[in-house]
Amino acid sequence: MPAADVFAVQQAIAARRPRRAVIVGGGYIGLEMAEAFTSRELEVTVVEQAPAAMPTVDPELGQLIGRELAGQAVRLATEVTVRAIHPHATGLRVVGDPGFAEPADLVLVVVGVRPDSGLAAAAGVELGARHAIAVDRQMRTNLPGIWAAGDCVHTHHRLLPAPTYLPLGTTAHKQGRIAGDNALGGQASFAGSIGTQVVKVFDLAVARTGLRDAEAAAAGYDPVTVGTVEFDHKAYYPGAHRLRLRITGDRTSGQLLGAQLVGDRRAQVAKRIDIFATALFHRMSVEGLSDLDLSYTPPFGSPWDAVQMAAQTWMRQIQGDQPTQAASHEAGS
Amino acid sequence: MPAADVFAVQQAIAARRPRRAVIVGGGYIGLEMAEAFTSRELEVTVVEQAPAAMPTVDPELGQLIGRELAGQAVRLATEVTVRAIHPHATGLRVVGDPGFAEPADLVLVVVGVRPDSGLAAAAGVELGARHAIAVDRQMRTNLPGIWAAGDCVHTHHRLLPAPTYLPLGTTAHKQGRIAGDNALGGQASFAGSIGTQVVKVFDLAVARTGLRDAEAAAAGYDPVTVGTVEFDHKAYYPGAHRLRLRITGDRTSGQLLGAQLVGDRRAQVAKRIDIFATALFHRMSVEGLSDLDLSYTPPFGSPWDAVQMAAQTWMRQIQGDQPTQAASHEAGS
Numbered sequence: 189m190p191a192a193d194v195f196a197v198q199q200a201i202a203a204r205r206p207r208r209a210v211i212v213g214g215g216y217i218g219l220e221m222a223e224a225f226t227s228r229e230l231e232v233t234v235v236e237q238a239p240a241a242m243p244t245v246d247p248e249l250g251q252l253i254g255r256e257l258a259g260q261a262v263r264l265a266t267e268v269t270v271r272a273i274h275p276h277a278t279g280l281r282v283v284g285d286p287g288f289a290e291p292a293d294l295v296l297v298v299v300g301v302r303p304d305s306g307l308a309a310a311a312g313v314e315l316g317a318r319h320a321i322a323v324d325r326q327m328r329t330n331l332p333g334i335w336a337a338g339d340c341v342h343t344h345h346r347l348l349p350a351p352t353y354l355p356l357g358t359t360a361h362k363q364g365r366i367a368g369d370n371a372l373g374g375q376a377s378f379a380g381s382i383g384t385q386v387v388k389v390f391d392l393a394v395a396r397t398g399l400r401d402a403e404a405a406a407a408g409y410d411p412v413t414v415g416t417v418e419f420d421h422k423a424y425y426p427g428a429h430r431l432r433l434r435i436t437g438d439r440t441s442g443q444l445l446g447a448q449l450v451g452d453r454r455a456q457v458a459k460r461i462d463i464f465a466t467a468l469f470h471r472m473s474v475e476g477l478s479d480l481d482l483s484y485t486p487p488f489g490s491p492w493d494a495v496q497m498a499a500q501t502w503m504r505q506i507q508g509d510q511p512t513q514a515a516s517h518e519a520g521s
Numbered sequence: 522m523p524a525a526d527v528f529a530v531q532q533a534i535a536a537r538r539p540r541r542a543v544i545v546g547g548g549y550i551g552l553e554m555a556e557a558f559t560s561r562e563l564e565v566t567v568v569e570q571a572p573a574a575m576p577t578v579d580p581e582l583g584q585l586i587g588r589e590l591a592g593q594a595v596r597l598a599t600e601v602t603v604r605a606i607h608p609h610a611t612g613l614r615v616v617g618d619p620g621f622a623e624p625a626d627l628v629l630v631v632v633g634v635r636p637d638s639g640l641a642a643a644a645g646v647e648l649g650a651r652h653a654i655a656v657d658r659q660m661r662t663n664l665p666g667i668w669a670a671g672d673c674v675h676t677h678h679r680l681l682p683a684p685t686y687l688p689l690g691t692t693a694h695k696q697g698r699i700a701g702d703n704a705l706g707g708q709a710s711f712a713g714s715i716g717t718q719v720v721k722v723f724d725l726a727v728a729r730t731g732l733r734d735a736e737a738a739a740a741g742y743d744p745v746t747v748g749t750v751e752f753d754h755k756a757y758y759p760g761a762h763r764l765r766l767r768i769t770g771d772r773t774s775g776q777l778l779g780a781q782l783v784g785d786r787r788a789q790v791a792k793r794i795d796i797f798a799t800a801l802f803h804r805m806s807v808e809g810l811s812d813l814d815l816s817y818t819p820p821f822g823s824p825w826d827a828v829q830m831a832a833q834t835w836m837r838q839i840q841g842d843q844p845t846q847a848a849s850h851e852a853g854s
Binding site for chain 2: 295346355357358359360361379380381382383384385386387388393395397453454456457458459460461462463465466467470478479480481482483484485486487488489491492493
């Protein structure tokens with residue numbers, strides 16, 4: 189969220205002392221704000237158009253997020269499209285289809301972002317995907333002497349043939365540095381995004397990198413996605429947590445295309461997705477993940493890390509010696 | 522430790538109720554056992570020949586481990602060579618140079634491992650580094666029909682020209698699978714170790730991968746090692762911990778050669794070293810680490826992860842625009 193919006197929400201809470209909040213949108217910002225409001229003792233309802241919270245991960249994982257929200261006393265209404273916000277008695281009333289009506293003292297609308305490219309367009313700068321500013325890998329626009337970077341530009345993606353729109357803070361930092369270097373005469377080039385993301389939702393960490401099944405199919409790959417459950421570390425060592433992993437790979441070439449991962453916030457989820465992200469950067473195969481020399485000690489991992497056990501399950505599924513759709517591995521001796 | 526040794530120690534503690542333990546050797550097993558004994562309320566002294574605990578990492582990091590041990594009431598005697606263990610009054614007495622004498626009810630000697638290759642040698646199997654069994658990447662010995670894997674064999678290393686001896690559980694699992702595959706007619710090949718390791722020492726995680734400065738120099742590289750301190754996640758978000766990183770890279774080629782990392786056990790140290798390990802596997806440059814699309818959210822990281830900030834510090838040092846030997850970066854806005 190832009191800082192000005194954050195302060196406005198903070199001031200509204202301090203000044204008006206709302207009791208009930210409705211958040212329209214169950215994505216990254218919506219769920220982070222659900223946690224923030226809950227810690228300020230508001231009663232929170234999240235309304236999401238999709239069948240599960242966090243539609244940027246597969247619904248199998250979105251359902252785990254729904255369970256976490258329920259455990260934290262956050263109400264989640266899915267498959268609801270908000271139509272209006274009316275003044276109502278002492279506060280507001282949020283109305284949606286089908287048959288949704290909820291009173292609120294505070295309503296937060298967080299349904300995604302659009303690039304703020306109007307000024308650039310008026311100056312003659314060419315726009316690209318989703319009306320974001322078109323830039324090359326050197327962050328140059330079509331106009332000499334004008335570079336652009338951040339949430340206002342389209343994004344070169346290492347696994348997609350054409351630029352997409354994928355505004356992320358990590359990408360903005362990389363692009364800003366490159367635009368700055370080049371504006372001063374440098375020759376830096378953006379290596380491309382793979383869409384790595386993580387968010388904390390109360391006691392869960394939710395992460396993804398690369399392409400999901402439908403995104404991969406749309407880009408011309410032949411994707412297969414396999415889900416597994418693995419412990420984050422040896423189950424005999426206290427504090428082991430189950431990780432839910434989903435690996436997407438290309439059936440024909442065996443190339444790793446993406447990974448999704450949900451688990452306890454203490455289970456090193458963020459840096460585990462980064463192992464996949466580093467492998468994706470190098471166009472590794474799913475099978476190749478088993479060759480990686482990853483760290484092991486019982487409090488933090490397994491001799492085959494969860495990342496590798498998930499990859500091995502994907503391989504078995506592809507090779508057809510495991511007929512079930514999802515396999516579960518328990519960390520053994 | 523072999524399981525039989527673990528049970529013998531456990532039984533000795535149950536039967537004899539020792540109060541004072543002396544551990545000879547301050548490496549992985551010694552420090553893990555120091556923690557285990559402390560949790561069983563023994564008074565523990567660790568004796569180490571080297572100038573700091575955990576001589577498999579640089580002394581700058583070993584000193585952090587020494588501080589952690591002190592905070593946990595474990596005595597650490599460094600630069601002491603144990604010469605004898607004598608019977609003494611009600612128990613034992615450990616004597617060493619220079620001027621070390623310590624009473625003990627239990628003494629644990631954990632000074633490293635040697636390959637148990639006698640049976641194989643007697644059968645005519647060729648030995649390699651450190652008298653470990655010589656195998657090729659298919660885990661074949663020189664004798665037809667005999668494969669070998671695990672702590673008894675030498676280790677192919679991705680960054681070294683010749684096999685070394687580097688017995689690790691992760692490597693043993695990989696090799697065992699390959700030997701098994703090939704004994705059944707397969708064509709699997711060991712991709713090689715890079716020596717990735719992690720250990721928990723009370724509230725610290727200590728990790729390394731690749732080569733340290735002296736190892737790299739001995740292998741013909743032109744290494745430079747730069748240390749930094751970075752937060753594991755945004756400092757404004759509660760619970761941030763400082764990570765101590767040391768990156769070794771080749772001055773001439775810029776190739777990443779190794780990384781060492783010490784930090785709080787909750788700071789995703791193990792899976793952060795795995796980012797370096799995955800980069801090393803692909804022979805990345807230190808500079809290339811900044812191109813990786815790693816995950817970010819304030820509770821778990823920074824827009825440039827600590828891994829990348831450490832790499833950027835290494836680059837600045839090499840380029841000479843930062844004259845100090847170690848730089849410290851604080852996670853900013």
